[in-house]
Every structure is written in C-alpha cells, then in structure tokens.
Amino acid sequence: MDESGLKMSRRIRRTPFTEQVENHNVSGYTVVNHTLLPKSFGKTLEEDYWHLKEHVQIWDVGCQRQVQIKGKDAARFVQWLTPRNLSNAKSGKCFYAPLITEDGKIINDPVLLKLSNEKFWLSIADSDVLLWVKGLAVGSNMKVSIKEPDVWPLAVQGPKAQDLMVEIFGGEIENLKYFNFNWFSFDKQKQLIARSGYSKQGGFEIYLKGFELGSKLWKKIWEVGRKYKIRAGSPNIIERIEAGLLSYGNEMTLENNPLECGLDKYCCFSNDVEYIGQKALQKFQEIGVNKVIRGIRFSGHPQKPCSKPWRVSSKLTGEYVGEITSGVYSPYFQTNIGLAMIKKGFWDEKTTVSVLSEDGMSYDGEVCDIPFTAT
Amino acid sequence: MDESGLKMSRRIRRTPFTEQVENHNVSGYTVVNHTLLPKSFGKTLEEDYWHLKEHVQIWDVGCQRQVQIKGKDAARFVQWLTPRNLSNAKSGKCFYAPLITEDGKIINDPVLLKLSNEKFWLSIADSDVLLWVKGLAVGSNMKVSIKEPDVWPLAVQGPKAQDLMVEIFGGEIENLKYFNFNWFSFDKQKQLIARSGYSKQGGFEIYLKGFELGSKLWKKIWEVGRKYKIRAGSPNIIERIEAGLLSYGNEMTLENNPLECGLDKYCCFSNDVEYIGQKALQKFQEIGVNKVIRGIRFSGHPQKPCSKPWRVSSKLTGEYVGEITSGVYSPYFQTNIGLAMIKKGFWDEKTTVSVLSEDGMSYDGEVCDIPFTAT
Numbered sequence: 001m002d003e004s005g006l007k008m009s010r011r012i013r014r015t016p017f018t019e020q021v022e023n024h025n026v027s028g029y030t031v032v033n034h035t036l037l038p039k040s041f042g043k044t045l046e047e048d049y050w051h052l053k054e055h056v057q058i059w060d061v062g063c064q065r066q067v068q069i070k071g072k073d074a075a076r077f078v079q080w081l082t083p084r085n086l087s088n089a090k091s092g093k094c095f096y097a098p099l100i101t102e103d104g105k106i107i108n109d110p111v112l113l114k115l116s117n118e119k120f121w122l123s124i125a126d127s128d129v130l131l132w133v134k135g136l137a138v139g140s141n142m143k144v145s146i147k148e149p150d151v152w153p154l155a156v157q158g159p160k161a162q163d164l165m166v167e168i169f170g171g172e173i174e175n176l177k178y179f180n181f182n183w184f185s186f187d188k189q190k191q192l193i194a195r196s197g198y199s200k201q202g203g204f205e206i207y208l209k210g211f212e213l214g215s216k217l218w219k220k221i222w223e224v225g226r227k228y229k230i231r232a233g234s235p236n237i238i239e240r241i242e243a244g245l246l247s248y249g250n251e252m253t254l255e256n257n258p259l260e261c262g263l264d265k266y267c268c269f270s271n272d273v274e275y276i277g278q279k280a281l282q283k284f285q286e287i288g289v290n291k292v293i294r295g296i297r298f299s300g301h302p303q304k305p306c307s308k309p310w311r312v313s314s315k316l317t318g319e320y321v322g323e324i325t326s327g328v329y330s331p332y333f334q335t336n337i338g339l340a341m342i343k344k345g346f347w348d349e350k351t352t353v354s355v356l357s358e359d360g361m362s363y364d365g366e367v368c369d370i371p372f373t374a375t
Numbered sequence: 376m377d378e379s380g381l382k383m384s385r386r387i388r389r390t391p392f393t394e395q396v397e398n399h400n401v402s403g404y405t406v407v408n409h410t411l412l413p414k415s416f417g418k419t420l421e422e423d424y425w426h427l428k429e430h431v432q433i434w435d436v437g438c439q440r441q442v443q444i445k446g447k448d449a450a451r452f453v454q455w456l457t458p459r460n461l462s463n464a465k466s467g468k469c470f471y472a473p474l475i476t477e478d479g480k481i482i483n484d485p486v487l488l489k490l491s492n493e494k495f496w497l498s499i500a501d502s503d504v505l506l507w508v509k510g511l512a513v514g515s516n517m518k519v520s521i522k523e524p525d526v527w528p529l530a531v532q533g534p535k536a537q538d539l540m541v542e543i544f545g546g547e548i549e550n551l552k553y554f555n556f557n558w559f560s561f562d563k564q565k566q567l568i569a570r571s572g573y574s575k576q577g578g579f580e581i582y583l584k585g586f587e588l589g590s591k592l593w594k595k596i597w598e599v600g601r602k603y604k605i606r607a608g609s610p611n612i613i614e615r616i617e618a619g620l621l622s623y624g625n626e627m628t629l630e631n632n633p634l635e636c637g638l639d640k641y642c643c644f645s646n647d648v649e650y651i652g653q654k655a656l657q658k659f660q661e662i663g664v665n666k667v668i669r670g671i672r673f674s675g676h677p678q679k680p681c682s683k684p685w686r687v688s689s690k691l692t693g694e695y696v697g698e699i700t701s702g703v704y705s706p707y708f709q710t711n712i713g714l715a716m717i718k719k720g721f722w723d724e725k726t727t728v729s730v731l732s733e734d735g736m737s738y739d740g741e742v743c744d745i746p747f748t749a750t
Contacts, residue, residue, distance in 0.1 A: 005403035006381035007414040008682030010700050011501060011624030012405065028380035030387065031406040034501065034624060039382040102513055107506060126386060126409065128503035130629075131482060135507045138477055138651060139514015148629075249386030249409060254505075254523075276513060307383030325385050 003028060003307075012036060015062025016152050016214020020222075024232040032063035032126045041232045045305070046331050048231070049238045052201055056160040057233030058221050061198070061205070062152035062214075067110075067122040067129045073142035074118045080140070081122075081133065082112070083258065083275050085268035089114050094179040094194055097122075098266055099129065104257045104280030107132055109248050111196065113181060113207075121207070123153065125248035136276070150211055151192075156221060157203035160228040165204050167224045169193065173204070181207075187216060198235045200243040200371075237305045238328050241337055244295065244370030250325045251293055251339050257281065259289045260341065262370075291322065294342045295372055298355045298365025302329035303336045306358055312340050315352035315364065322346070324355060330372070336363070337372055378403060378682075387411060390437025391527050391589020395597075399607040407438035407501045416607050420680070421706050423606070424613045427576055431535040432608030433596050436573070436580070437527035437589075442485075442497040442504045448517035449493045455515070456497075456508065457487070458633065458650050460643035464489050469554040469569055472497075473641055474504065479632045479655030482507055484623050486571065488556060488582075496582075498528065500623035511651070525586055526567075531596060532578035535603040540579050542599045544568065548579070556582075562591060573610045575618040575746075612680045613703050616712055619670065619745030625700045626668055626714050632656065634664045635716065637745075666697065669717045670747055673730045673740025677704035678711045681733055687715050690727035690739065697721070699730060705747070711738070712747055 006012070006029050013035040015021075021038045028040035038060050043051075051057065069078055079086050082097040089095060097112040099122075108129045110122040122129055134146050156165060165173050169184040173193065176182055181194035192207040208217055222230060246252060252261045258281065259267075269285050271278075296312060309323035320343075327338030338355070346353070351367040368375075381387075381404050388410040390396075396413045403415035413435050418426075426432065444453055454461050457472040464470060472487040474497075483504045485497040497504055509521050531540060540548050544559040548568065551557055556569035567582040583592055597605060621627060627636045633656065634642075644660050646653075671687060684698040695718075702713030713730070721728070726742040743750075 003380040003382055004401060005378040005415070007378055007403050007405045007680075009405065009622075009625055009680070010684050011622065014683060026379060028382050030382045030384065040380070101509060128506055131503055132506035132510045134476060135510020136513055138511055139516075141514075247384075247386065250384055305382075305384070308389060309385055 006031070015060055016208060016211045017060035017062055017154060017218050020215055020218040021060050021232065026232070033065045033124065033128070035063035035065065037061065037063040037234065038232070039234050045236065045238060045328070048233055049236050049331065051231055052158050052199065052233060052236050052239055054159065055229040055231070056156060056158035056164050056225060057231050058218065058225065059155040059157060059234050061155045061235070064123050064153045066149055066151045066207070067124060067133055068147050068149045069120045069122070069133065069144050071118060071142075071144040074120055074144050077137070077140065077142045077144045078112065078120050079273055080275050081136070083267035083277065083281055085273050087273060091116050092180055092182060094181060094196055096266055098258050098263050099132070100258065100277035100281065101254070102277050102280065104277040104284055105254050106248070106252050106256055106258060106261065107254065109246070109252070109263070113192070113194070121151070127248065150209060152208045152211065152214065154206045154208055154217060155197045155203060156206070157197045157199045157233070158201050161203035164221070164225050164228050164230070168220060187213060189213070198245060199239055200245070201239065237326065238330055241326055241328055241339055242330055242332060242372050244339070244372065246293065246339070247326060251341070256341070257284050257289070259284050260291055261293050290344045291341050292347055293370070294340055294347050295368040295370040296324055296338045296340050296353060296355060296365050297333070297368055297372070298336045298338070298363045300336060300357065300361060300363035301359060303327060303357055303359070306338070308358070310338065310358065311356040312342065312365075313354045313356070314346060315354050321353060333372060333374065339370065342367060381406070390435055391583060391586045392435035392437055392529060392593050395590055395593040396435050396607065401607075408440045408499065408503070410438035410440065412436065412438040412609065413607070414609050420611065420613060420703070423608055424611050424706065426606055427533050427574065427608060427611050427614055429534065430604045430606070431531060431533035431539050431600060432606050433593065433600065434530040434532060434609050436530045436610070439498050439528045441524055441526045441582070442499060442508055443522050443524045444495045444497070444508065444519050446493060446519040449495055449519050452512070452515065452517045452519045453487065453495050454648055455650050456511070458642040458652065458656055460648050462648060466491050467555055467557060469556060469571055471641055473633050473638050474507070475633065475652040475656065476629070477652050477655065479652040479659055480629050481623070481627050481631050481633060481636065482629065484621070484627070484638070488567070488569070496526070502623065525584060527583045527586065527589065529581045529583055529592060530572045530578060531581070532572045532574045532608070533576045536578035539596065539600050539603050539605070543595060562588060564588070573620060574614055575620070576614065612701065613705055616701050616703055616714055617705055617707060617747050619714070619747065621668065621714070622701060626716070631716070632659050632664070634659050635666055636668050665719045666716050667722055668745070669715055669722050670743040670745040671699055671702075671713045671715050671728065671730060671740050672708070672743055672747070673711045673713070673738045675711060675732065675736060675738035676734060678702060678732055678734070681713070683733070685713065685733060686731040687717065687740070688729045688731070689721060690729050696728060708747060708749065714745065717742060
C-alpha cells in the first residue's frame with residue numbers, strides 16, 4: 001500500500017499556508033506533530049527532485065512546530081535537555097541538538113535556536129516535545145515558562161533560493177551563514193529567518209510569527225519566484241536519502257540511542273556539562289553499540305519510496321542484519337538506495353546483503369557510507 | 376477539502392491489524408499517536424452508521440496506545456497525574472481520567488485501567504502522554520517505570536458484539552460490566568478485554584498483547600462474525616456526535632480546561648487528593664468559565680463531516696460565539712448536528728445561531744444539550 005485517503009479534521013492541524021497549498025493542487029500529505037505536511041503536488045517525485053536541484057521551491061513546513069523556553073533559567077534548562085555542549089552557544093545561531101530520556105534514548109532531534117540567554121526555540125521533528133519539556137519543568141524547580149508560540153516555518157529551498165530571498169528581504173540576507181539566523185522585515189514586522197532547511201541544496205527557513213500573515217508571505221514569495229521557476233514542493237525523499245538526512249520516526253525512534261544514529265559528534269561524553277541521560281549515554285559509549293545507521297545501495301527495479309521497512313539480510317548466510325527505513329530509487333546514482341540500521345559484523349563498507357523490497361522481490365545490495373557518493 | 380492522499384512511511388506506524396484492514400479494502404485513514412486509524416472501507420458513512428446500530432463491527436483502534444506505569448509508587452504517581460479522585464479505585468476497572476498541566480489545561484483524556492496497585496495503563500487519545508509522563512517521572516522522585524507496552528486495542532462494537540464475543544471467549548464475558556475488564560484466553564494466552572469502546576452501541580475492546588497475534592485475532596473474529604453480518608469499521612462520526620462523545624484535538628485541546636469541556640464530574644475540587652494543576656483547577660471553578668462545549672442543531676443541506684471548524688455566530692447580533700469542531704448530518708435526527716465550544720451568554724438551550732458551513736452557506740441553528748435527543 002502506497003497511500004490512501006487522509007480524512008481531515010480539526011485535530012489534524014492546518015498551517016497558515018494550507019490554503020495556498022490547496023490552491024496549488026496538493027495531492028498528498030503526511031501528518032507531523034498533529035499538523036499537515038504536504039508531500040506532493042501532482043508532479044512525480046523525480047520531477048520534483050530535479051527541479052529542487054536546479055531551481056527553487058517553497059515548502060509548507062509549518063509542522064516543524066516550535067517549543068519556546070523562556071525565563072531566567074532558560075539557558076541552564078536547555079542544557080539539561082540535550083547532550084550537546086551548549087556552553088559556548090551564541091545568540092543568533094541554530095544547533096542540531098538531540099533530546100534524550102534518562103535511559104539515553106532519542107525523544108526528538110530538533111534544531112535549537114538561541115534567541116537570547118533567556119529565550120530558546122526547539123524546532124521539532126515528529127513527537128510532542130512540548131509535553132516532555134512541560135513534564136520536566138514541573139519537577140525541575142527552574143524558572144522557565146514553556147509554550148508553543150504562534151510560529152510556523154516556511155522553507156525556501158534550492159540553488160536559486162538566495163537570489164529570490166534577496167529580492168524580498170534585501171541584500172543583507174546574503175551575509176547569513178549556514179545555521180545562523182537574523183531578523184528581517186516583512187509587512188512591517190520583524191521575522192526570524194535562518195539559513196537552513198531539510199535539503200542539501202541550500203536555502204532558508206522563515207519562522208513566520210503570526211498565522212494570519214501566511215497567505216501574504218506565500219503569495220509574495222510566489223510572485224517574486226516566478227522568474228526563478230518556483231514550484232510548491234516538500235522535503236524530497238530522494239534528495240534527503242542521498243544526502244543522508246535522518247528522519248525521526250523513520251531512521252530513529254525512542255528505541256534508539258544517539259550513538260546508533262551516528263549523532264556522537266552532537267554529544268558531550270565528559271562531565272563538562274550536565275544533562276538528562278548523561279550516565280546512560282556515557283555507558284553506551286563505554287560498551288559500544290551493536291547496530292548503526294548505514295547506507296545500502298541495491299540493484300533491481302527502480303523502487304518507489306518505502307511505505308514500511310524493507311528487511312535486509314546477509315547475502316552469505318541469509319540471517320537478518322537490519323532494515324531499510326527510508327528507501328527509493330536514486331536517478332542521480334542510478335541505483336536503489338536506502339538508510340538502514342545495520343547490525344555489528346555487517347556494517348562494514350561493501351558487505352554484501354539482500355534486500356526484500358516492497359514489490360516482494362529480493363535484490364542484491366551492499367553496505368556503504370552516508371551521505372551517498374558516486375562509486 | 377475533504378481528503379487527499381496519505382503518504383505512508385515507517386513514522387506513521389502500522390498496527391497488528393493493518394494488514395487485515397488492507398485486505399478489507401480500506402479507503403481512508405487518519406493518524407492518531409503516529410499510528411494509522413482506518414476511517415472508511417468503501418461504504419458511505421451513513422451505511423456504516425446504520426450497520427453499527429444494528430449489527431457488529433470490528434475496528435482497528437491500535438492507535439489507542441497504552442502508557443504503562445509500573446512500580447511501588449504507581450498508585451500515588453497516577454493519582455498525581457489526574458484530577459479524578461482514585462482513592463477508591465479497584466483493580467479490574469476502567470476510569471475516564473483527564474490529564475492536565477500545572478495550568479489546568481487538558482493534555483489528554485485517556486481511559487485509565489487499573490491492573491493492580493502497582494500497574495496501570497493509560498489508553499490514550501492523540502498526544503504523546505508517554506513523553507509527558509516520562510518527563511514528570513524525572514523530577515518526581517517516585518519509584519515508577521514507564522513504557523509503551525506491546526499492546527494494541529481492537530474494538531468489537533454494536534448490539535451483536537456480545538453474542539459474537541461469547542462464541543470466542545466464552546459465556547463469562549457476559550458478566551463483564553461496563554468499564555470493567557478481565558482476562559480471557561485466546562490462542563493459549565491471556566488477553567485483557569474491557570466492556571468499553573468509542574460508541575454508544577455497546578461492545579468490547581480487546582487489548583491485544585503481542586503484535587504478531589494481530590491477524591489471527593482479527594481472522595477469528597471475522598470468521599465467527601460472518602453470521603452476525605460483521606463489517607470492518609471505525610469510530611463513526613455521526614454516531615459519536617449524536618452521543619456527545621468528545622474527541623481530543625477536535626472538541627478540546629491544550630488551550631482548554633476540563634470545566635469548559637463538561638468534565639467537572641471527573642474532577643476532585645477539594646484537597647482530598649493531590650494532583651498536578653490542582654490550584655489552577657480550583658481557581659477555574661471559583662471564577663467560572665466563559666465558554667463550554669454544547670450541541671448545535673442546524674438546518675440546510677445535509678453536511679459532510681467537517682474537515683475544519685465552522686464559525687457559529689449569534690443570529691441576533693452576528694457576533695462570533697464559537698465554532699463547531701465536529702459536525703455532520705444526522706440521518707436519525709434528520710438535521711445537521713455539531714459539537715461546539717460556545718461563549719457565555721449564548722450557551723442556553725434554544726439560543727438561535729448562524730452556522731457558516733464548509734459549503735460556504737450560512738444556516739440557522741440553535742444551541743442544545745448533549746447527547747442529542749429528539750426534539
């Protein structure tokens with residue numbers, strides 16, 4: 001099963017951009033954080049892929065909800081939330097900052113935005129970080145207030161994103177470095193814009209404050225974007241897999257620790273900072289992991305995106321060695337590719353495997369590094 | 376927009392019953408707790424409605440995930456989670472038990488199952504209660520362990536549910552009282568079955584332990600159910616609205632307190648027990664609310680289920696008085712009906728209102744009590 005109808009209700013929240021998305025004939029959605037994420041607009045995934053790599057796209061990623069942490073103890077509280085060492089974190093910067101439980105398992109992998117020493121946003125993947133953080137605050141005795149602000153990211157992605165953004169927000173936006181943000185005027189109000197986004201093609205995310213401004217912002221970008229051949233799009237699974245970008249709920253869940261997911265470099269293993277799950281994480285580092293996320297390339301018919309995991313087994317012995325959690329045909333590498341959690345003993349590059357794909361066929365493949373590169 | 380394609384991925388979890396649901400030609404889903412909830416099987420909503428009231432249906436409600444709280448301090452911890460007075464709660468019983476924040480706002484409205492003094496399940500609506508409860512546990516200093524067990528509810532609903540269940544689980548199941556549960560054998564394993572469900576037609580929920588047993592259980596019920604004209608179904612929005620059953624995320628959100636939602640009777644306002652949000656809730660009771668959930672009946676073309684809220688205004692002055700968050704045409708009452716959060720001054724029975732429906736038309740209506748009754 002690839003897709004079926006999605007029944008709409010108030011519970012599946014609309015974003016400030018949903019009306020425009022509907023005007024552009026959205027044909028498929030998924031649901032993230034109880035919020036609509038458009039996934040297709042009538043073109044094929046491959047058409048969208050090539051377009052994203054050549055031109056510019058506008059993505060309704062309002063589902064990337066913010067959890068705002070504000071107050072005297074905000075900085076200390078935020079450090080307690082993540083294994084990432086934030087002791088030198090500066091305002092105006094974004095930080096990929098995994099959140100873990102006391103047991104060292106991944107709750108979410110948000111982008112943290114430091115607005116000031118007393119104000120932070122967590123731009124989250126698909127789980128109710130708001131409830132986790134509110135629950136922690138109850139027992140923490142720290143002076144913080146936590147809420148989901150009226151902020152809705154809109155992404156402008158692709159090689160022509162910068163030219164387009166300069167026309168709307170001025171030349172100063174060119175100076176914005178990757179994973180930095182600043183404030184820019186739109187409709188006489190200051191809006192936070194970061195150089196970031198869930199692709200490797202470059203671009204920006206506008207953290208729109210004010211639901212009611214959604215259509216106006218979308219229309220402005222669209223109007224200016226025409227000459228750049230702008231299209232309505234969404235995070236593209238082909239581009240994302242090629243780049244090795246992980247998706248919470250797909251590649252990693254509450255069952256996994258950061259080491260299994262290759263997030264070591266975002267974790268402080270020393271006692272320089274204090275955070276939830278520290279002891280568990282130090283223990284994981286000490287004993288080592290028995291599976292990690294790896295790339296798999298495999299032959300056979302070009303595969304549509306996987307709708308459920310594909311079993312990966314040893315080519316030699318037939319035993320289960322893991323599963324592909326996001327997989328698809330790559331028109332660039334001209335082979336099927338996937339991200340998979342692979343058992344120790346089988347994770348070395350070029351280990352030969354079999355992939356049981358959704359078409360019921362078994363294909364030959366091999367383990368490789370991510371991001372994917374030409375062989 | 377009524378529906379669009381739902382893109383599948385591992386992140387949108389399948390249940391033990393999804394395979395059977397696919398075999399029965401599911402045509403629409405929604406997503407609850409990152410899990411598929413089938414919503415239609417090719418019949419019209421009305422056909423399903425009449426069938427549910429006359430026969431028996433099998434519903435994949437595996438999305439009603441469980442949060443298990445286990446340990447020496449489990450009873451004390453669970454009481455801390457909810458305003459409901461659980462001091463006389465007995466094992467083997469279910470309790471509708473709202474969860475609230477320190478500010479007295481609703482996090483979720485689960486059914487609590489007391490398995491023993493040291494083991495409880497929260498059978499949840501759509502929000503990550505697991506994260507809320509885990510967050511609370513970090514600072515609580517109580518001896519509890521919290522997890523999402525391998526338990527997946529399957530509902531058997533409708534007037535013929537009991538006859539069917541007796542054939543499979545034996546005559547003893549007849550003795551089960553409403554909102555009580557007990558253990559029954561299936562495939563040589565004990566399974567928890569409650570007399571409960573998200574309809575007013577009577578029935579049971581089987582809290583299946585063991586993902587791998589899903590197809591076997593479904594097939595057994597189906598086979599025995601044939602002579603009762605069993606159908607694959609789902610919570611029916613017509614029947615639910617008529618009965619005044621609330622849906623978290625639709626009628627109430629994290630913005631609302633229990634009094635606004637008519638949940639007063641599930642709240643202890645005295646200091647007999649201690650729970651999170653107690654002071655806030657006592658304050659709400661003291662100052663009173665300025666809006667409550669009410670029924671609305673309204674004329675006009677028979678409406679399809681609302682995919683987004685419908686504005687309700689005063690018929691006399693035109694001012695905004697609230698919105699219908701779940702609405703549809705009722706073939707039983709032969710009028711459109713809806714559940715709506717209505718402002719003070721307009722919530723009296725028979726207050727005349729206008730409803731701006733999704734077809735763009737404005738219809739005359741009036742406020743009424745829930746559940747809906749014949750006029």
